[in-house]
Amino acid sequence: MRKEIQLPLTKEQAKTLKAGDMCFATGVLYTARDAAHKRMYDSLLNGEEIPISLEETALYYLGPTPAREGNVIGSAGPTTASRMDKYTPLLLGKGVSAVIGKGKRNEEVHRAIKEHGAVYFAAIGGAGALLSKCIKKAEVIAYDDLGTEAIRRLEVEQLPVVVIIDTMGNDYYEMVEKE
Amino acid sequence: MIREIDVKLLTEEISKLCIQATHFLSQDMVDAFQKAYEKERKPLAKEILSQLQENLSIAGEDMIPICQDTGMAVIFMEVGQDVHFVGGDLYEAINKGVAKGYTEGYLRKSVVEDPLLRVNTKDNTPAVIHYSVVPGDQVKITLAPKGFxxxxxxxxxxxxxxxxxxxxxxxxxxxxxxxxxxxxxxxxxxxxxxxxxxxxxxxxxxxxxxxxxxxxxxxxxxxxxxxxxxxxxxxxxxxxxxxxxxxxxxxxxxxxxxxxxxxxxxxxxxxxxxxxxxxxx
Missing domain, CATH: 3.30.1330 (60s Ribosomal Protein L30; Chain: A;)
Known part of the structure; x- marks a missing residue:
């Protein structure tokens, strides 16, 4: 099914999404990939503050290319999500309601998604030029020293994403494999 | 007959190759997408292939890299045995070309200095270089930015x-x-x-x-x-x-x-x- 969704994604809206739904997402999300995940994770384990609120937050696994003059951002597609598997259950436990990446997730992430009523979406890998057109505003808000891996606040319009793991724990990649 | 080649020329050429390779695919790849699109039977798959084709067009027209992972620069150097490099250190000249291309081309710097310490080198160097020595007095450089x-x-x-x-x-x-x-x-x-x-x-x-x-x-x-x-x-x-x-x-x-x-x-x-x-x- 084709659906329009708002980011940040409320847990209420998350429940209405099913594995395989093609969604067009509009609103606010935050970029974080390997290094930003590790830093947030370590801070949380040490009981320290982190620079963004995770309550019903959407995270996009993205490290963009630098923006040319006049552009909001450079190429901006998803990176492989499984590298974030180690950190994801903790972040979901702190309230993250949507994560966007590409590729398979492990058992722990499946369990945590179900437990916390979150959704894992995939964006099209390798379509960074096309996806950059959906990003209307981008601003580095934390971990500036990480360069491309810094946390950015993005405002997006009609970002195309597919529900891979829904709140019930159904996995669209597994459904396709069984076809 | 020995032919002298100034390594500064390599720096310039490699810098251009970095920008070219990350924004334009070769024609055979473009054709392969079209052929796949025509053969594909699943509607969602067809739609995605068409988005990937559109992505390629946008990349070339607006000079936005095809993918944000502009890779680690892998370079195959086929060096003619009658070539003598002058004007500086070959390894440095190659890496200077990579640094220039990735900086001036607004490409992502994705290389870390140490596999465990993981501090970004900030100019995408060093490249992975494979040399081979071949007959002749020419140098063929193939640059393949590899996403991870x-x-x-x-x-x-x-x-x-x-x-x-x-x-x-x-x-x-x-x-x-x-x-x-x-x-x-x-x-x-x-x-x-x-x-x-x-x-x-x-x-x-x-x-x-x-x-x-x-x-x-x-x-x-x-x-x-x-x-x-x-x-x-x-x-x-x-x-x-x-x-x-x-x-x-x-x-x-x-x-x-x-x-x-x-x-x-x-x-x-x-x-x-x-x-x-x-x-x-």
């Missing part, structure tokens, strides 16, 4: 001679299945068969730079390329891993003599953004 979504799904198998052709086919298909949606299908598969452990891997990487329509001149190897192509496209992994007839766009195998006791096989995965650009000096 697909690199991470690559594999080396130390097969036994008894595994035979079937073992080769099944191992490549296993690698493709294991990569699934992670390596950004539709994929281009580069395989290296024979040689030893590291030569197999190097051949696999080099195989990715071959034209889509190219097949091994050895008929029994070309047969494996065709068989893997057919079978991989029946795996229903499809574009973006969401199912469909288009799991691979091309399969290339390079081979080399090997030891009586072994049959090394390396499978280097490349996503649909199979980038490479060459220049002859």
């Amino acid at each position: 979504g697909s690199e991470n799904m690559s594999k080396v198998y130390m097969l036994k001679p008894a595994d035979g052709k079937e073992g080769v086919v099944n191992s490549i298909l296993d690698a493709i299945s294991a990569a699934g949606p992670n390596a950004c299908p539709p994929l281009v598969i580069g395989a290296g068969l024979g040689g030893d452990f590291e030569l197999a891997a190097k051949m696999a990487k080099h195989a990715l730079t071959l034209p889509v329509e190219y097949h091994s001149p050895k008929e029994h190897i070309a047969e494996i390329e065709r068989e893997v192509f057919e079978k991989a496209n029946q795996l229903n992994i499809g574009p973006a891993g969401l199912g469909g007839d288009t799991t691979v766009l091309a399969v290339h195998i390079e081979s080399f003599p090997t030891h009586i006791a072994g049959m090394p096989l390396a499978v280097n995965m490349c996503c649909h953004v199979n980038r490479h650009a060459s220049v002859v000096i």
